[in-house]
Amino acid sequence: MSTLTPQQLVAAQQANLDAFFGVTNKAFAGFEKLVALNLQVSKAALAETQEIVTKAISAGNPGALLALQASLSQPAAEKAVAYGRSVYEIVSEVQSEISAAATAQGEKLQQDTQEFVESLKKNAPAGSxxxxxxxxxxxxxxxxxxxxxxxxxKQFVATVSTVQ
Structure with a gap:
C-alpha cells in the first residue's frame, strides 16, 4: 500500500499555507483599498464642509442660504452613488480573486485525491x-x-452581480 513520505506531507502543508496566506493577502489588499477610499472621501468631505460653512456664514440673507442648501442635495446624492459603486468594485474584485484561488485549490485537491486513489489501486494487495x-x-x-x-x-454570484 502506498504511504505518503514526509517530504510529500511537508510539500502539501507548504502549499496549503501558501494558499491561505495568498487569500489573506488578497483580503488585506482589499481592506487597504477600502481604507484609502474612506480616507479620500473623508478628506474631500471635510474640505467641502469647510467651503459650505464659509459660504453659509457669508450668505447675507435667508434666500441665499436656502439657495445654497438646495444646490447641495444633487451633488451629495451623486457622491453617495459614486462611493457605493467604488466600494462594490473593491469588494467584487476581492471576492473574485478569493473565488479564483478557492477554485484553483479545490481543483488541486481533486487532482491530488485522484492521484492518491490511483496509487492505492496500483499498490493494493490482491482481494482489495x-x-x-x-x-x-x-x-x-x-x-x-x-x-x-x-x-x-457561481450562478448565485452572477445573479447578485447583475442585480447590483
Whole structure:
C-alpha cells in the first residue's frame, strides 16, 4: 500500500499555507483599498464642509442660504452613488480573486485525491478491489458534489452581480 513520505506531507502543508496566506493577502489588499477610499472621501468631505460653512456664514440673507442648501442635495446624492459603486468594485474584485484561488485549490485537491486513489489501486494487495472501488465511488460522489456546489455558487454570484 502506498504511504505518503514526509517530504510529500511537508510539500502539501507548504502549499496549503501558501494558499491561505495568498487569500489573506488578497483580503488585506482589499481592506487597504477600502481604507484609502474612506480616507479620500473623508478628506474631500471635510474640505467641502469647510467651503459650505464659509459660504453659509457669508450668505447675507435667508434666500441665499436656502439657495445654497438646495444646490447641495444633487451633488451629495451623486457622491453617495459614486462611493457605493467604488466600494462594490473593491469588494467584487476581492471576492473574485478569493473565488479564483478557492477554485484553483479545490481543483488541486481533486487532482491530488485522484492521484492518491490511483496509487492505492496500483499498490493494493490482491482481494482489495472492492475497497478501492468503494474509495473511488466516495471520491467521485464528493467531486460531483463539489462541482455542483461550485456551479451553484457561481450562478448565485452572477445573479447578485447583475442585480447590483
Amino acid at each position: 478491489e472492492s475497497a478501492i472501488a468503494a474509495w473511488k465511488s466516495v471520491f467521485s460522489a464528493a467531486n460531483a458534489t463539489y462541482e455542483s456546489a461550485n456551479k451553484a455558487a
